[in-house]
Amino acid sequence: MAREHWGTRIGLILAMAGNAVGLGNFLRFPTQAAQNGGGVFMIPYMISIVVIAIPLMWTEWAIGRYGGVKGHGTTPAIFKLLWKHPIAKYVGVLGLFVPFVVACYYVYIESWTLGYAVMSIGGMLPTEAAASAAPGTAQYLKPFQDLLATYTGMGNGNIYQPSIMAYLFFLVTVALNVWILIKGISGGIEKLAKLAMPSLFLMALVLMVRVLTLETPQGSAVEGLNFLWTPDWSQLSNPKVWLAAAGQVFFTLSLGFGAIITYASYLGKNDDLVLSGLSAASLNELAEVVLGGSIAIPAAAAFFGVMAAQQIAASGAFNLAFVSLPAIFANIPMGSLFGFLWFTLLFFAGLTSSVAITQPVIAFLEDEFRLKRPHAVIATMTFLFGIAHVPIFLGKALDEMDFWAGTFFVVIFALIEVIIFFWIFESKRAWEEINRGAIVKAPTIFFPIIKYVTPLFLIVILGWWTFDVLPGYLKNGSWTAWVTRELLVGIGFFLCFLVFLSDRRRRSK
Amino acid sequence: MKGTALLFMLFSWGLVLSLSTYCFSKLFTVEARVKKRKQAKKTEKRSKKAEKRTD
Numbered sequence: 001m002a003r004e005h006w007g008t009r010i011g012l013i014l015a016m017a018g019n020a021v022g023l024g025n026f027l028r029f030p031t032q033a034a035q036n037g038g039g040v041f042m043i044p045y046m047i048s049i050v051v052i053a054i055p056l057m058w059t060e061w062a063i064g065r066y067g068g069v070k071g072h073g074t075t076p077a078i079f080k081l082l083w084k085h086p087i088a089k090y091v092g093v094l095g096l097f098v099p100f101v102v103a104c105y106y107v108y109i110e111s112w113t114l115g116y117a118v119m120s121i122g123g124m125l126p127t128e129a130a131a132s133a134a135p136g137t138a139q140y141l142k143p144f145q146d147l148l149a150t151y152t153g154m155g156n157g158n159i160y161q162p163s164i165m166a167y168l169f170f171l172v173t174v175a176l177n178v179w180i181l182i183k184g185i186s187g188g189i190e191k192l193a194k195l196a197m198p199s200l201f202l203m204a205l206v207l208m209v210r211v212l213t214l215e216t217p218q219g220s221a222v223e224g225l226n227f228l229w230t231p232d233w234s235q236l237s238n239p240k241v242w243l244a245a246a247g248q249v250f251f252t253l254s255l256g257f258g259a260i261i262t263y264a265s266y267l268g269k270n271d272d273l274v275l276s277g278l279s280a281a282s283l284n285e286l287a288e289v290v291l292g293g294s295i296a297i298p299a300a301a302a303f304f305g306v307m308a309a310q311q312i313a314a315s316g317a318f319n320l321a322f323v324s325l326p327a328i329f330a331n332i333p334m335g336s337l338f339g340f341l342w343f344t345l346l347f348f349a350g351l352t353s354s355v356a357i358t359q360p361v362i363a364f365l366e367d368e369f370r371l372k373r374p375h376a377v378i379a380t381m382t383f384l385f386g387i388a389h390v391p392i393f394l395g396k397a398l399d400e401m402d403f404w405a406g407t408f409f410v411v412i413f414a415l416i417e418v419i420i421f422f423w424i425f426e427s428k429r430a431w432e433e434i435n436r437g438a439i440v441k442a443p444t445i446f447f448p449i450i451k452y453v454t455p456l457f458l459i460v461i462l463g464w465w466t467f468d469v470l471p472g473y474l475k476n477g478s479w480t481a482w483v484t485r486e487l488l489v490g491i492g493f494f495l496c497f498l499v500f501l502s503d504r505r506r507r508s509k
Numbered sequence: 510m511k512g513t514a515l516l517f518m519l520f521s522w523g524l525v526l527s528l529s530t531y532c533f534s535k536l537f538t539v540e541a542r543v544k545k546r547k548q549a550k551k552t553e554k555r556s557k558k559a560e561k562r563t564d
Contacts, residue, residue: 009536038517039517225510229518230511230517231513231514275532275535276536278528279533279536282528282532283529285525290525290526293518293521439539440535
């Protein structure tokens with residue numbers, strides 16, 4: 001069975017950018033920048049892009065293309081090609097585990113954005129409170145907080161009770177993902193990227209212009225930009241700011257998720273990856289630094305004042321996306337339209353990412369078990385649909401899954417990738433692999449950076465999380481957290497078993 | 510807007526925009542070159558075939 005390929009280079013770049021551009025570009029980046037030194041955050045951010053993001057991105061593209069040429073699109077088989085050791089294929093399970101577990105809760109959050117987009121255009125979001133209460137008060141945000149609590153059913157209890165509407169939109173989102181994925185790489189994912197990415201940029205541009213022209217008695221968007229970009233030089237010597245910047249560039253490019261590897265496996269043997277990878281990363285940075293930084297925080301500052309915007313930034317991404325911004329849009333002319341644009345933008349960002357992180361398991365079933373694409377998609381999405389009920393109904397499960405799969409194992413997996421490719425596979429071969437077919441050769445300075453600096457940086461991030469963040473999580477003794485952890489271990493063992501079966505199947509043939 | 514804030518914002522925007530412009534202009538020029546080469550090869554093949562027929 002011949003493997004699929006991308007139809008066009010621009011389609012591939014847009015799909016890769018779609019994988020990277022997610023909710024974090026519009027919500028996580030501005031809050032991180034605001035909390036970590038404002039404008040000065042960009043110094044460690046840009047350095048991290050050079051020493052972590054670009055090297056890791058090229059590494060993942062090269063690993064993927066190398067595996068794809070030999071008929072494999074996922075890390076269990078590719079690691080075995082790069083590292084002739086029996087354990088290599090089980091180490092590669094992380095390349096299935098991380099994207100699959102993240103996809104299980106990501107699709108649910110993505111469905112909220114679809115639900116809110118429909119509610120916005122349908123005039124179903126609260127407006128009475130917006131008219132009666134003065135902006136900046138807790139009373140003003142309360143209807144939107146209540147709506148989010150009712151919609152998701154997320155309270156303080158151990159069992160959540162989402163609204164029927166939330167569940168229906170979840171079903172619609174799953175169905176949409178299945179439909180796109182069944183159509184294949186060039187017929188589904190690439191077409192989606194070609195439609196969704198330009199629309200996303202256009203919507204973000206419209207919102208940016210509207211937000212930057214906002215002015216209320218509480219403040220203006222320019223004050224928000226001032227708040228976001230004013231450098232706090234004292235923060236430059238704070239290691240936490242450097243780690244926050246490193247973490248941000250890591251997540252913004254979806255590194256360590258296995259999705260880039262699988263997408264790159266559909267490249268031809270001599271297709272360029274240096275410039276294509278850089279182009280996809282540049283689109284992601286455009287969405288993050290220019291558009292992401294000019295919507296949420298400036299809008300919050302214009303409406304609630306700079307002091308309140310600081311509190312809103314600290315209250316987290318969900319609050320910013322589903323409480324503060326709808327509250328703002330509810331009180332401006334044509335607010336329902338701008339609310340619709342905001343949530344559709346987030347939905348497109350989510351959809352292009354969710355199909356990317358679901359693809360590795362599908363590719364694994366296709367490549368290693370020779371399943372036909374529709375069967376592989378149905379099997380994967382049925383499994384995903386079942387597991388997704390855990391974060392939907394079980395209290396704190398979403399946070400737990402996000403911490404382990406979406407944060408901790410991502411860094412471990414990225415470190416393993418670099419070590420296997422640049423230390424075990426041999427650095428010269430790895431460097432040749434990166435530069436094969438390159439339109440523009442990667443600058444040679446990146447060779448020592450990828451070999452020494454990137455793994456060192458990753459070890460520092462991992463060490464900080466292990467000693468600073470991990471103990472706090474492990475102390476969380478609620479039974480829901482432990483049930484989720486046991487489930488994650490179960491998923492890990494199940495994927496290992498699948499890898500074992502695929503290996504036995506290959507040997508018997 | 511404050512001077513330093515504006516400076517940092519414009520510096521960051523400039524960096525990102527120039528990277529995107531460089532990447533895509535390079536990509537599109539290469540794509541155009543490849544297309545031209547392919548077309549040239551096609552026309553060459555056609556003309557050779559036509560020559561053979563007339564021979």
